[in-house]
Amino acid sequence: MMSPFLFWFFALMTLIFGAAVVINRNPVASALSLVVSFLGLSALFMSLNAYFVGIIQVLVYAGAVMVLFLFIIMLLNLQAEEQRRINTLASAGGIGVAIILLIQIAVTIGRFEAARQTFPPLSASTTDDVRNIGAALFRNYNLPFQIVGVLVLVATVGVVLLSKREPR
C-alpha cells in the first residue's frame, strides 16, 4: 500500500510519457518516453504488492525489448522523420477513435456490478508473490504453460528461418 501522492505521481508519469511517445517527432525521444512510461507502470504494479510483475515489466520491456527498438531506430535516418508534417485529417481520426474507445470502456466497466463497489484497502500482505506465481504456473497451469513455451519456440525458429539470407 502506498500513499495516494505516490499513486498520482506514477500514474501521471505513465500517462504523460505515454502521450509523449505519440507526440514526439524524434523516434529516439519516443522510445525513451516509452521506457519512462514502463517504469511508472512497474511502480504502479509494485504498489499493488505485485513485485514480480512489476520487476518483469522493467526487466523484459524497459531493459531488453526497448533496447532492441532503440538499436534499430538509431540506424534509421532521423532527420527525415523529424521533418515529416502532421497529417491533420489522420490525427483527427486517430483522436476520434481513441475517444470512442474510451467511452466504450467506461460504459462497459460501469455495467459491471463488481466495478461499482469500493474495494477494501490492501492489507500488508505477507505472502510471497513470486512463490504464488511460480506455484500457479508450474502446478495448476503447467500444461498450458508448456504449450505456450513450445509455441513461442516455434515462432522464434520461424523468425530466424525467415530472416536468414540464403547464400547464393
Next chain:
Amino acid sequence: MDFAFVVTSLLKIVGILVVILTMVSYAVYAERRVSAFIQDRLGPNRVGPAGVFQPVADMFKLLLKEDFTPRAANTFYYWLAPCLAVMPAIITIAVVPFGSTLFGVPMVIADVNIGILFVFAIASLGVYGIVIGGWASNSKYPFLGGIRSSAQMLSYELSLGLAVIPVFLLVGNLRLTSVVRYQIEHGWFILPFVGDWTNPWKWLLAVPMIISFLVFMIAMFAETNRLPFDLPEAEQELAGGYNTEYSSMKFALYFLGEYAAMITGSAIIVTLFFGGWHFPGIPDGSHGWIFGLINIAVFFTKVSLMIFIFMWVRWTLPRFRYDQLMRLGWLFFFEIALVNIFVVAAILAYAGI
C-alpha cells in the same frame, strides 16, 4: 511508516553511497597500481605517500577541465547519457545485504522478495547510458561503440540470468538475504566447508556451482564492459568508443559508472557465491555491535578481493574479436549455463537435499 525506519534507511543510504564513491575513486587508483605491478612499472606514486592522494588530484583535474560539447551533438541526450550510466550501478546496491545487523538494524537498504530480479532489471537499464551517449555525440566511433554495447549486453544478460538459477534452485527464494542465510547454514556455494560438510552430495553440488560461478563472473565482465570484453570502448579500434566526445565531469561520470558497476557486480558475486558477509567462526551482529561491524568489514574485504580479480583479468588477457565475443556468449556460455541447471536439478531430485 515509522520514524525510526526512515532515519535508519537514510543513514544506510548515505553510508553506502559514501563507501561506494570512495571505493570507486580508490578502485581507479588501485587499477593503476595493479596494472603497473603486472607490467613491471611503478604507477602513480607522487601525490602523497605511495600516491594515495592521487584520486583527489584526479578529481580536481576532471572538475577543472573544460566541459566541451560538440556542436553537432544532441545536447539534451548528450547531457542525460552520463547520468543514465551512473544511476543503475548505484541503485543496484540497495538490495545487496552488506552486513548482518548493527544495533538490531538489518544492514540492507531494501530487503525485497525479488532481490536478484531487481538487480538484473536495474542493471539492464545501464545500457541506455552507453547507447544514448554514443548516439547523441553524433559521431562515428561513439556510435559504433554504443551499437556494440547494446548487442553485447543483451547477449550476456542471458548467460548472467541462467547462471544464477542453480543458486536459487537450492535456496528456493529470490531474496538475497535468504541466499546469505542459506550459505551460513549449508556452506558457501563454491566452498561448502561449514554446516553439513560431511554430506558427499554437498561436495558433488559444488562442481556445478563452480561452473555457475565462472559463467556468472565472465558474463559480469561482459556486462561491465571490462577487458577481455571491452569492445564498446576498444581504444585501438574505436578511439575510446562511446565516451570519445565526452570531456571533464561528464567523462568522469562514465568512468564512475563503469567502476560503480564493477563494485556492485563484485558485491553480487560475493553475495551469491561467497557467503556475503559471513566468515566461518565469526558470529553475526546479534552478538554485539562489534561483530556487526566485523561482518561489514568482511563483506567489503571480499568485495575488494573480487575487484582485484577483475583488475587482474583485465591486465592479463587480450581483447576478443567481436565475432568471437558473440560466438562465446551464444554458443558456449549459454549452453553451459543451460546444461548446468539440469545437472543441479538432477542432483537435487536424486539426493533430495
